[in-house]
Amino acid sequence: MLTMLVTQQGFFLSKKYPNHSVGNLRIEPQPMGNEEKLIETARKSLLKAVDYDTKQKPNDALRCYMEGIDALDKAVKTMSLEDSRRAPLYKQIAQYVGFLEQRKIEANSVGHGYDKIFGRCLDDQLTAVKVQDAYVSAHHQILNFVRFCELVVSNAPNLRCINLLTGMEARNNQAAFDELSRSLEKVNVVLKVEFSPSIHDREIRFNNGWIVKVGRGLDYFKNPGKYVLGASDLNFRPCHETTVDIMRQKK
Numbered sequence: 001m002l003t004m005l006v007t008q009q010g011f012f013l014s015k016k017y018p019n020h021s022v023g024n025l026r027i028e029p030q031p032m033g034n035e036e037k038l039i040e041t042a043r044k045s046l047l048k049a050v051d052y053d054t055k056q057k058p059n060d061a062l063r064c065y066m067e068g069i070d071a072l073d074k075a076v077k078t079m080s081l082e083d084s085r086r087a088p089l090y091k092q093i094a095q096y097v098g099f100l101e102q103r104k105i106e107a108n109s110v111g112h113g114y115d116k117i118f119g120r121c122l123d124d125q126l127t128a129v130k131v132q133d134a135y136v137s138a139h140h141q142i143l144n145f146v147r148f149c150e151l152v153v154s155n156a157p158n159l160r161c162i163n164l165l166t167g168m169e170a171r172n173n174q175a176a177f178d179e180l181s182r183s184l185e186k187v188n189v190v191l192k193v194e195f196s197p198s199i200h201d202r203e204i205r206f207n208n209g210w211i212v213k214v215g216r217g218l219d220y221f222k223n224p225g226k227y228v229l230g231a232s233d234l235n236f237r238p239c240h241e242t243t244v245d246i247m248r249q250k251k
Contacts, residue, residue, distance in 0.1 A: 035085070038075035042068040058211060059201060062247050066102050103244040105220060112220070113235035114151050117244060121210035122155035128207040129156075130163040133217035134199045137170040144218045146180060147234065153187055163192045171195050215242040 049064035076089045105112050129152055136145050149162060162184065170177075170193075181191040202217035214220060221237040224230035230237035 035075045035078050038071045038078065039089075042071035042075065045071060058247075059203070059213075062211065062213065062245055065247070066245055069102070101246040103246070105239050105242050105244065107241040108222070108238045110230075110238055111235050112239050113233065113237075114148055114218075116235065117214070118148070118151065118204070118212060119155070120246075121206045121208070121212065122152060123208060124157050125208040126152075126156040126206055127158050128161040128163070129159070130165070130205045131218070132165045132199065132204070133202050133219075134167040135217060135219055136164060136166040137173060140223070141219050142173060142176050142180075144221070148218055149180065149184065149191075153184070153189060159189055161190045161192065163194070165194045165196055165199060167199055168195050168197050209248055211247045213245040213247075215244070216240055 045064045045068035049061045049068060052058075052061035052064060072089055072092060076086055079086050079089075103117075131145070131148070133145075135141055145164065152159060152162065164177075177191070177193045181193075184191045201213070202215070203211060203213040205211050220240050220242045221230075221234060222240060224237050228236075
């Protein structure tokens, strides 16, 4: 569980604020400048993340971990190069980012194919994947899902199940999902497709511990045209602006 990130590694505010509790630590509020306000924001976000994690609420935990890391990063950037707090804070950020990463995909940037985003999540420990994406209904969106399935099947030799939870509109394309299901059966992978009228979050969960949340789901590519670079290789395709949150759960 991600709780270990905070509780075992020690919290970076413990010496500066000795009189308020953080677990067994005490923290004393003091007049704060911009750096201190950002550090305090990070502290609150990370403690919320720990609480959500212990309550088995991974989506809320991930959001708070990301907010905390972002606040830490901003705090470091406001400090002078001579500030003695920079090195400890950078070390703290590195400890968290070892388990969490947030990427921003800029508008019209290239080099963000599925292999670049999801490649690290695929190994011989992976047996099941759950894709939650409200918009896998248009023709190009289904093709994107097929490409994702190809990547996973090619790089996870023990994969046995792919589960897709998507919006109700996708029911109109049941024939396409049936065709993909028959294709996956030939490589001993079961495809399960479910439809929901209330799905909102977009995330992909791998049962080897990885969770990836993409702001636009799998549909973050722009249409490159039929006869141009990117028609087949997604790494050549320009992208819509979006963010990618990557989390590795501790076993």
